[in-house]
Amino acid sequence: MSEIAITSSGRGRGVKFRPVTHDSSFARYTLIATAVLFLAIFLFAPLAIVFVEAFSKGIGPFLTAFGDPDARAAIRLTLLVAAISVPANLVFGLAASWSIAKFSFPGKSVLITLIDLPFSVSPVVAGLVYVLVFGGQGLFGPWLAAHGVQIIFAVPGIVLATIFVTFPFVARELIPLMEEQGKIEEEAALTLGASGFKTFLTVTLPNIKWGLLYGVLLCNARAMGEFGAVSVVSGHIRGLTNTIPLQVEILYNEYNNVAAFALAVLLAGLALVTLGLKTFLEWRHADALSGRARRH
Amino acid sequence: MLTRSPDALAATEGSKRGTSIRIEGVEQDFGAFPALRDVSLDIQPGELVALLGPSGSGKTTLLRVIAGLNSPDRGRILFDGENATNLPVQDRHVGMVFQNYALFKHMTVADNIAYGLRVRPRRTRPSRAAIKARVTELLQFVQLDGLGGRFPAQLSGGQRQRVALARALAIEPRVLLLDEPFGALDARVRKDLRRWLRDIHKQTGLTTVFVTHDQDEAMELADRVVVLNEGRIEQIGTPEELYDRPASPFVISFVGEAVALPVTISDGHVTFGGRELHIDTHGLRSGPARVFFRPADIAVAAEGSGDLEGRVESLRRTPAGVRATIAIDGYDQTLEIDSPLDRSASLGGRVPLSLAKARIFPADENGDYFNAGDGI
Numbered sequence: 001m002s003e004i005a006i007t008s009s010g011r012g013r014g015v016k017f018r019p020v021t022h023d024s025s026f027a028r029y030t031l032i033a034t035a036v037l038f039l040a041i042f043l044f045a046p047l048a049i050v051f052v053e054a055f056s057k058g059i060g061p062f063l064t065a066f067g068d069p070d071a072r073a074a075i076r077l078t079l080l081v082a083a084i085s086v087p088a089n090l091v092f093g094l095a096a097s098w099s100i101a102k103f104s105f106p107g108k109s110v111l112i113t114l115i116d117l118p119f120s121v122s123p124v125v126a127g128l129v130y131v132l133v134f135g136g137q138g139l140f141g142p143w144l145a146a147h148g149v150q151i152i153f154a155v156p157g158i159v160l161a162t163i164f165v166t167f168p169f170v171a172r173e174l175i176p177l178m179e180e181q182g183k184i185e186e187e188a189a190l191t192l193g194a195s196g197f198k199t200f201l202t203v204t205l206p207n208i209k210w211g212l213l214y215g216v217l218l219c220n221a222r223a224m225g226e227f228g229a230v231s232v233v234s235g236h237i238r239g240l241t242n243t244i245p246l247q248v249e250i251l252y253n254e255y256n257n258v259a260a261f262a263l264a265v266l267l268a269g270l271a272l273v274t275l276g277l278k279t280f281l282e283w284r285h286a287d288a289l290s291g292r293a294r295r296h
Numbered sequence: 297m298l299t300r301s302p303d304a305l306a307a308t309e310g311s312k313r314g315t316s317i318r319i320e321g322v323e324q325d326f327g328a329f330p331a332l333r334d335v336s337l338d339i340q341p342g343e344l345v346a347l348l349g350p351s352g353s354g355k356t357t358l359l360r361v362i363a364g365l366n367s368p369d370r371g372r373i374l375f376d377g378e379n380a381t382n383l384p385v386q387d388r389h390v391g392m393v394f395q396n397y398a399l400f401k402h403m404t405v406a407d408n409i410a411y412g413l414r415v416r417p418r419r420t421r422p423s424r425a426a427i428k429a430r431v432t433e434l435l436q437f438v439q440l441d442g443l444g445g446r447f448p449a450q451l452s453g454g455q456r457q458r459v460a461l462a463r464a465l466a467i468e469p470r471v472l473l474l475d476e477p478f479g480a481l482d483a484r485v486r487k488d489l490r491r492w493l494r495d496i497h498k499q500t501g502l503t504t505v506f507v508t509h510d511q512d513e514a515m516e517l518a519d520r521v522v523v524l525n526e527g528r529i530e531q532i533g534t535p536e537e538l539y540d541r542p543a544s545p546f547v548i549s550f551v552g553e554a555v556a557l558p559v560t561i562s563d564g565h566v567t568f569g570g571r572e573l574h575i576d577t578h579g580l581r582s583g584p585a586r587v588f589f590r591p592a593d594i595a596v597a598a599e600g601s602g603d604l605e606g607r608v609e610s611l612r613r614t615p616a617g618v619r620a621t622i623a624i625d626g627y628d629q630t631l632e633i634d635s636p637l638d639r640s641a642s643l644g645g646r647v648p649l650s651l652a653k654a655r656i657f658p659a660d661e662n663g664d665y666f667n668a669g670d671g672i
Binding site (some may be wrong): 064158185186187189190191192193194195198202203207 | 363364365386387388389390391392394396398399400401402412413415418463464466467566
């Protein structure tokens with residue numbers, strides 16, 4: 001009778017029954033504990049330390065850090081760079097994904113590969129490339145100098161490097177989404193008399209808006225937080241070409257921990273807000289995001 | 297099942313009625329693959345025409361060429377005698393119903409229907425109130441009163457189909473184009489909508505072209521059917537003409553069931569497996585050919601007569617007689633033949649068979665069949 005004593009509670013005297021997909025509780029808890037420990041050591045602890053260090057001498061010194069003109073300049077510059085590079089990549093991302101998803105043309109796969117390039121190239125290399133092209137000894141350096149245009153060690157270089165690094169975010173988000181949606185609704189709008197631009201505004205854009213916002217969000221987070229490429233082209237001129245991440249590094253190297261971590265709090269806060277919005281979008285508009293986005 | 301208010305009907309009659317469409321030598325290549333080859337077709341004002349063919353036959357491509365969504369590589373499209381070949385899709389005023397309806401999912405049903413009016417330039421755009429009134433009329437016309445606030449995802453397939461039609465009619469189109477209008481619907485809804493489409497056509501008087509792969513649908517609905525195969529028009533004709541005088545082996549096989557027997561023509565005599573078939577060869581040249589006939593056109597003949605002979609594989613009693621499954625000598629498939637009781641047939645026995653009607657198509661040097669010859 002022991003075979004029949006198999007009960008759903010698993011406490012019968014007979015064979016312990018459990019669905020094949022359920023591991024033993026020992027395995028389950030070990031796995032969960034490992035994951036939690038890993039997250040705690042590598043994610044929560046560093047994040048917590050950023051806040052702890054920033055407020056280690058109280059709220060006063062924390063706020064003082066933001067009174068520093070160099071820190072303010074860094075914040076302004078970061079906002080300026082993001083304000084230029086995010087819209088630039090928004091336009092580029094829309095154009096690229098539109099052409100890739102709705103048309104077939106020679107060199108399409110090359111374009112798709114090129115869009116991914118910034119993901120595979122080290123940001124430092126990206127920065128160096130810009131120095132070689134636009135720097136004083138670079139390809140266009142003498143010509144630019146003769147015309148009084150400075151790109152490297154100035155704001156334009158930082159913007160260029162940031163655009164390069166954040167290049168794929170919007171496009172990679174929109175391409176699968178647009179490919180999935182096809183062009184049938186656009187064609188319907190055209191037969192109903194809508195112009196190309198009106199079709200874009202009234203049909204295409206509403207269909208991709210959440211995916212677009214998602215891409216912009218990720219693009220913005222990266223644009224504000226980029227270190228490597230910007231570091232190479234910036235020249236680290238205080239109050240002029242230091243973005244927040246560069247300023248954090250300088251302050252930290254000067255053992256000014258409170259100021260360094262105060263600025264770091266700003267970046268961490270940005271990351272948390274981005275994460276929050278991203279989660280909200282995924283939860284609220286999962287169906288309007290492409291399958292790729294949901295896997296992030 | 298569906299009734300319409302006369303007012304709503306009047307609303308759709310504001311459109312120009314019955315535009316003629318002329319297609320002249322249209323060709324379109326997709327890369328190396330020719331999608332349309334020298335297609336010419338005249339569609340009369342107010343006609344209901346079906347483009348019928350298997351998938352890949354170019355029927356949807358032809359519809360898109362008429363709509364202006366594809367521009368042909370060669371040839372011309374004329375609307376009412378005016379060259380419309382280079383007329384942008386926005387200016388063609390075609391009412392297009394797409395295969396999966398292509399409704400704007402982020403808009404309500406009412407907004408979908410109003411779309412074509414709202415995107416007009418300010419000069420020609422009706423007032424808000426006029427648009428609203430028109431939407432209400434059209435909703436009534438397609439039997440969706442009160443559903444204007446719904447989103448497409450909240451509708452059934454048949455309802456979406458009707459929204460797509462209302463949206464297309466809202467712009468007072470010159471012609472109505474439908475791509476597989478019933479393709480995505482289940483059988484019962486299809487039947488209702490077929491009748492309904494016929495009514496709509498009758499009441500709006502619009503020149504209507506629809507694409508289908510379903511020959512029953514084409515035959516039941518259309519005034520004339522255009523049979524397409526591999527980008528070419530095989531035949532244009534009324535359903536009767538297609539059934540009774542199919543112009544090619546493709547048409548006879550695609551439109552209804554057909555049996556094809558490989559035969560030989562020599563000096564005007566047609567032979568199949570050593571037997572002579574009494575088919576008029578009309579002076580067709582000697583050589584291999586194929587005889588086509590419909591299963592209904594073959595019957596058990598009286599003893600001692602008949603064109604063919606077969607063996608009875610099975611027998612089944614029916615109210616009027618017997619249904620025999622017969623294997624024709626020299627033909628690899630069996631046929632079901634109904635015959636009255638007085639014809640003697642026994643299981644395993646041999647029976648003479650006679651052909652009431654058949655068509656013969658000689659083979660060209662590639663072994664393909666072309667050129668119709670009239671049958672018995």
